[in-house]
Amino acid sequence: MNNYKKLSFVLFLSLTLVWACNNEKKLETPEGVEYVLIDSNDGESLEEGDYAIFSLRLEDSKDSVLLNSEEVGELPILVEDSVLSTRGPLFSILKGLKIGDSIKTKLTASEVFTQGFRQPVSPDMEKTERLTIYAKAIQKFDTAGFMEWQQQKKSEAMQRMQKEAEEQKGIDDELIKDFLSENNIEAEKTESGLYYMITKGTSGEKPEAGDTVKVNYVGKLMDGTVFDTSYEDVAKEAGVYNEQREYAPIEIPIGKGRVIRGWDEGIMLLNEGSEATLYIPSGLAYGPRAAGAAIPANSTLIFDVELVEVK
The missing domain is CATH 3.10.50.40 (Chitinase A; domain 3)
Structure with a gap:
C-alpha cells in the first residue's frame, strides 16, 4: 500500500512539473527574437500610440541583479513602431506583449544597453555577456491617462524622498x-x-x-x-x-x-x-x-x- 502511495505521489509530481513546463511557451517575434512567455492573462494588445508600463528585472551571467523596477521604478514606453523597431531585440519583444504578459529572455549586454536603452555598456562588463531579462506588461494608457500616471509617480517619489x-x-x-x-x-x-x-x-x-x-x-x-x-x-x-x-x-x-x-x-x-x-x-x-x-x-x-x- 505504501508503495502505491509513493507511486501515486511520483506520478502527481511528474504531471505537475509537466503542466508547469507546458505553461511556459517558447515564442519568437516577427524579427526573429526568441523569448519565453511565462504567464499570460490574454489581456489587451498594445496599439500604436499607447503608452505602456512594464516592470523589468535584469540579471547578469552570475545571477546578480543589475536593475529591478521595484527599486528604480517601472519602464514606460510610447508604442511607436517606427521608433521601437530601431531599439533592438528587447523592445521588439515588449511592443508585442499583451497587458498581463510576463516573459523571460536572454540578450547580450550590448543588445540591452547600447541598442535598447541607448546607453554605453558598463566598463566592467563584456558587451557580449548574456543577460537574463524578466519583463511584464502592467498597464497601458492613452496620452491623458499617461500624464496622470506620471504626475502620480512624481507625487509618490516626492513623498518618499521627504x-x-x-x-x-x-x-x-x-x-x-x-x-x-x-x-x-x-x-x-x-x-x-x-x-x-x-x-x-x-x-x-x-x-x-x-x-x-x-x-x-x-x-x-x-x-x-x-x-x-x-x-x-x-x-x-x-x-x-x-x-x-x-x-x-x-x-x-x-x-x-x-x-x-x-x-x-x-x-x-x-x-x-x-x-x-x-x-x-x-x-x-x-x-x-x-x-x-x-x-x-x-x-x-x-x-x-x-x-x-x-x-
Missing part, C-alpha cells in the same frame, strides 16, 4: 550629538539642524545674503578624513594635494545657493576674521547623492572655516 530625508535628519542629528559628546565639544545648534562652534571670535563685519566672501577651509568626513581644503600644507599632509589648482581662500557669493546650504547658513553666522567649525548634516550638504568618490551619499560633514574677508 520621508527619507526626515528619517536621515534624525540619524544625522544623533551622529553629530554623539560625536560632540565623545569629543567634549560644546556647539550651538540652529533651527535647520546645523551645529557650529566659534573657535576664534572677532567684532568684524557680518556678511549678508548676496555679499561676496573669501573663506579658508578644511573639509572632513566624520572619521577625520580630509576630502578638500584651501590650505596647501594641509592638502599635502592629507594626501589630497592637486598641483593643478591654486591654494588660496575661496571667493563666493554667500546666501545665494552657490554652495551647500550648511555653508550658506554657517558662514553668515560669522564675523570677518573669525574662525569656526561647522558640523553639517547631510540634508544641508549633498543629501542622498554622493559628491565624487570622496564624499559618500548621506554624509555628515565637518568644515573648519575662516571668514577671511567680506567684500
